Amino acid sequence: MRIVVDLNRCQSYGQCVSAASEVFRFRGKESLEYDHVPDAASDAAVRRAALACPVQAITLATATEEISPTEAAHR
Amino acid sequence: MNTSAADRVVIVGASLAGLRTAEALRQNGFAGRLTLIGAEPHEPYDRPPLSKTVLSGWLGTDQVLLPRTCDLHAEWLLGVPATGLDPAAREVRLADGRAVAFDRLVLATGARARRWSDPAEAALRGVHLLRGRDDADLLRADLAEAVEANGRVLVIGGGFTGSEVASSCRDLGLPVTVTQRGAAPLAGALGEVVGSAIGERQQAHGIDLRVRTTVRRLEGDASGRLRRARLSDGSALDVRVAVVAVGSVRDTGWLRGSGLTADERGVSCDAACRALDAEDRVVDGVYVAGDVARWRHPRFDTGPVSFEHWGNAVDQAETVAHNMMSEDVRENDALPAFWSDQFGLNIKAVGMPAVADQVVLAQGSFEHGPFVAVYGRTGVTVGAVAVNSPRVLDGYAALVTERAPFPPVIDALRSPGRMVPVDSRIPHPVQELVTVLEGQS
Numbered sequence: 422m423r424i425v426v427d428l429n430r431c432q433s434y435g436q437c438v439s440a441a442s443e444v445f446r447f448r449g450k451e452s453l454e455y456d457h458v459p460d461a462a463s464d465a466a467v468r469r470a471a472l473a474c475p476v477q478a479i480t481l482a483t484a485t486e487e488i489s490p491t492e493a494a495h496r
Numbered sequence: 497m498n499t500s501a502a503d504r505v506v507i508v509g510a511s512l513a514g515l516r517t518a519e520a521l522r523q524n525g526f527a528g529r530l531t532l533i534g535a536e537p538h539e540p541y542d543r544p545p546l547s548k549t550v551l552s553g554w555l556g557t558d559q560v561l562l563p564r565t566c567d568l569h570a571e572w573l574l575g576v577p578a579t580g581l582d583p584a585a586r587e588v589r590l591a592d593g594r595a596v597a598f599d600r601l602v603l604a605t606g607a608r609a610r611r612w613s614d615p616a617e618a619a620l621r622g623v624h625l626l627r628g629r630d631d632a633d634l635l636r637a638d639l640a641e642a643v644e645a646n647g648r649v650l651v652i653g654g655g656f657t658g659s660e661v662a663s664s665c666r667d668l669g670l671p672v673t674v675t676q677r678g679a680a681p682l683a684g685a686l687g688e689v690v691g692s693a694i695g696e697r698q699q700a701h702g703i704d705l706r707v708r709t710t711v712r713r714l715e716g717d718a719s720g721r722l723r724r725a726r727l728s729d730g731s732a733l734d735v736r737v738a739v740v741a742v743g744s745v746r747d748t749g750w751l752r753g754s755g756l757t758a759d760e761r762g763v764s765c766d767a768a769c770r771a772l773d774a775e776d777r778v779v780d781g782v783y784v785a786g787d788v789a790r791w792r793h794p795r796f797d798t799g800p801v802s803f804e805h806w807g808n809a810v811d812q813a814e815t816v817a818h819n820m821m822s823e824d825v826r827e828n829d830a831l832p833a834f835w836s837d838q839f840g841l842n843i844k845a846v847g848m849p850a851v852a853d854q855v856v857l858a859q860g861s862f863e864h865g866p867f868v869a870v871y872g873r874t875g876v877t878v879g880a881v882a883v884n885s886p887r888v889l890d891g892y893a894a895l896v897t898e899r900a901p902f903p904p905v906i907d908a909l910r911s912p913g914r915m916v917p918v919d920s921r922i923p924h925p926v927q928e929l930v931t932v933l934e935g936q937s
Contacts, residue, residue, distance in 0.1 A: 449840030
């Protein structure tokens with residue numbers, strides 16, 4: 422699972438920290454820190470965190486493909 | 497518009513703006529060929545953590561990859577910078593000699609850190625820039641050695657990057673000196689009044705903050721390792737690591753001769769993200785997004801500027817995708833917004849504080865605890881910054897959106913009894929904003 426948090430939108434309610442404390446944490450009183458690439462064991466907790474966010478600031482990856490650099494761009 | 501499967505969209509720049517443009521195109525139903533070109537060998541990653549959670553040691557640089565919200569079915573040309581653009585031939589040239597044809601093009605090459613002016617000093621081991629993943633890895637390794645040796649870190653420039661680096665170095669227990677050309681850190685973006693308040697809190701965290709001070713010379717030992725810095729105040733500092741954080745330049749050199757209006761302040765485009773030529777005419781099929789875009793925000797009466805904000809990259813990516821896929825031309829008028837985390841402070845801003853002529857304390861205290869400051873320009877509310885008060889900012893954003901008179905009427909918790917606007921002391925003319933939003937001077 423990969424995630425990103427829109428920290429413009431984030432208002433530090435801390436629901437994500439409650440839902441997945443191994444992925445999200447507060448630094449000081451209001452600064453959210455998080456692991457962009459949490460361990461697969463945290464997937465369910467991360468999904469709960471995203472659902473619980475009152476401002477919907479957490480984006481989860483849904484892509485299934487890997488990025489593979491290509492040589493196919495020759496004109 | 498023309499969205500046939502034969503259509504080929506090329507996006508130059510594989511960071512946040514480029515990735516989000518690609519995602520938004522596919523989500524809007526684009527079914528043609530999609531190519532992303534990236535100068536760095538890495539797949540898209542998030543930059544804000546590099547100066548914070550990465551530098552302070554929590555995350556590795558392989559742990560800040562950006563999620564993708566749909567399958568892109570794209571061709572990825574990574575690790576190869578673009579070197580030229582021929583709009584007539586509809587072709588991007590790459591550093592490895594390849595040429596990539598396009599029907600429509602998105603320029604999202606971002607910016608790079610401004611280098612130290614003296615190349616010999618810049619080449620000393622221990623002198624760093626911080627912009628990309630590789631920079632962060634090199635700096636982290638050097639900081640780990642500095643911790644062992646208890647060596648001092650010199651941060652040249654007290655903008656957002658410099659201040660966040662300084663904060664992370666303090667987290668590692670390192671002694672840190674920050675030099676700032678102007679009277680306060682963050683002054684280019686937030687003015688000297690608010691910058692001074694934040695500077696005092698930085699000092700309370702043990703930063704040796706030298707305002708109105710520049711670095712004259714970086715000196716190395718016989719092995720080419722940084723040892724000492726000579727400052728403009730006449731002092732000399734023994735330093736083991738120096739981080740040059742003196743702003744950034746937009747990556748546009750490769751567009752020379754393309755007919756686009758581009759220099760180190762960005763590529764000119766309109767609010768619909770369409771590239772402009774020297775006569776301010778729209779260049780058909782060429783769009784600009786993210787840090788590299790230089791444009792006039794429709795909500796503010798200022799000249800064209802570039803916004804090095806995470807949210808701007810996202811907003812412009814969506815605008816580009818919409819305008820490529822639809823007949824109606826949408827302008828991006830989303831309110832600028834940015835944040836910084838440093839020294840346990842959450843700093844969030846909306847609007848354009850950097851164009852203000854006045855500032856007023858609206859909630860809290862500059863000396864203690866959380867505060868909100870509101871910015872005005874010729875009697876109109878143009879921005880606000882909230883320190884450790886993220887939940888009140890939406891109300892202030894609404895004041896900026898509606899162009900409320902300045903000073904605005906605030907009836908909020910912890911408002912001072914009487915609001916007294918003062919000169920915001922933004923040290924730069926508006927025209928030069930592009931270079932100061934991140935910079936030192």
